Amino acid sequence: MPINKLYLSGLRPLIPMTDIEKLVRPHILKMKAYSSARDEYTGKKGIFLDANENPLGSTSRKSYNRYPDPYQKSLKKVISRIKKVSQEQIFLGNGSDEAIDLLVRIFCSPLQDSILVMPPTFDMYAVVAEINQNPVIKVPLTPDFQIDTQRVLKAIARHTKMIFFCSPNNPTGNSMDRGSMLEIMSHFKGIVVIDEAYADFSSAESFLNILPEYRRLVVLQTFSKAWGLAGLRLGMAFADKSIIGLLNKVKPPYNISMATQALAMKAIKNREYKDYMVQKLLAERKILKLGLSNLDIVEKVFPSDANFLLVKFRNADKVYNYLLQHQVIVRNRSNVALCEDALRITVGNEKENNILITTLKNYKA
Ligand SMILES: Cc1ncc(COP(=O)(O)O)c(C=O)c1O
Secondary structure (H helix, E strand, O other), X not given: OOHHHHHHOOXXXXXOOOHHHHHOOHHHHHOOOOOOHHHHOOOOOOOOOXXXXXXXXXXXXXXXXXXXXXXXXXXXXXXXXXXXXXXXXXXXXXXXXXXXXXXXXXXXXXXXXXXXXXXXXXXXXXXXXXXXXXXXXXXXXXXXXXXXXXXXXXXXXXXXXXXXXXXXXXXXXXXXXXXXXXXXXXXXOOEEEEEOXXXXXXXXXXXXXXOOOOOOEEEEEEOOOOOOOOOOOOEEEEEOHHHHHHHHHHOOOOOOOHXXXXXXXXXXXXXXXXXXHHHHHHHHHHHHHHHHHOOOXXXXXXXXXXXXXXXXXXXXXXXXXXXXXXXXXXXXXXXXXXXXXXXXXXXXXXXXXXXXXXXXXXXXX
């Protein structure tokens, strides 16, 4: 009998809990997942009178009257091939934001279990934890935006369940030191999430290849950046199949729409175009960095492995407002610790980057 069924039946499990099961919130382990109509019959043929769909068709030109595959099997098959991981190690979310949210809710008991983040970093990790009432331990990056390994190791508390690494990091743009991450992973007994949303723009090695050795690792990637599919909302989580099983257990049954699944399948076939866009954006990043570095108002353009640049200005707030007045919208990070006077600027297309530089050239301090 599977271990969670034993718990449900009230019997004491004879099999010891796995390291991952020990980390899961007990009620998640015990609960019975919602079983959707399409879970129970997976065949394609038949008269489908099980899901209260509309049999007459759709009001749209394309037919979307049927619920989509809850486990996105065809799409996972293709992703499995390009990422070289098994289909059982893939979870697809409504953006990687959904995976972040589900992971925190699976592993972190409110008012008890903490997550550890290294600011400045992607805000969603802390936001999701705060929504779920989980304490957030913050260990700032060093002034050169690297992991303070010893401080992280010291800050890990008894109830720290998850550590979030973001590499390349948003908003700093640099990749985190692999050795530091591995050192922390070798000591930490909880779940490690490595967010590789910007990995396509970096030459740093992905952590996907160590999945088999580190069962408590979750690697996040997304179709929102290099693939240019932010509007579709499709994120990937790669992990041991036991963690993927938990994500599948708690996710909304049909979290990836039929349109998203079909469009993503098409987009993946167009992989060369993704590679072309990455090369183009990397070339644009280089030109943009040079253009910005030549401006008097710019103090520093930080090194970037992502599709954006963190730029330190003489007076970032003023520059930000000036750009807004000229309908050039960038992200003001100047209130974020270690990013004082910095704006995060996405690498645009050639025309957009030229407008940005020309506009900045016309700025009167
Ligand atoms: C580091 C990082 N992770 C995740 C995300 C969210 O990605 P998605 O669009 O897949 O939800 C972002 C979005 O900007 C990000 O910067």
